[in-house]
Amino acid sequence: MGCNWEWSLNQGRIKRLNAEVLARKNGQPFDAQKIPLHSHDGTMQSKFAHGWHSVTETDIRRKLSPDNTYIDVRRRLAEKFGERDE
Structure with a gap:
């Protein structure tokens, strides 16, 4: 995956x-x-959407x-x- 693709994916998660x-x-x-809309480039928008949809209820x-x-709960x-x- 290209650096820009990974950036777009991460931006999707962050924005969501x-x-x-x-x-x-x-x-x-x-x-x-x-x-x-993140980008007019189809691939970049697709990676953004993938990141957007990768957010789970647990993440939220x-x-x-x-x-x-885990450390705080422990x-x-x-x-x-x-x-x-000990």
């Missing part, structure tokens, strides 16, 4: 995540089927609540149950 988070925080509906929830990584559980590092 930002749009989803903004819509949810403002209580607005979001239609994932409405892909914004992680973006909305960034303190839910730390909170250790605090709650008094686990010590």
Whole structure:
């Protein structure tokens, strides 16, 4: 995959995540089927769309609540149950 193709794919993911988070925080509906125009080049737009559709519900929830990584959850559980590092 060319560098520009990979960039377009990543831009699709980034734009979708930002749009989803903004819509949810403002209580607005979001239609994932409405892909914004990224490029007039068909291949670049296709890669953008692929990145746009690769975003999962888990990705969105992680973006909305960034303190839910494995390490953060493990730390909170250790605090709650008094686990010590040995």
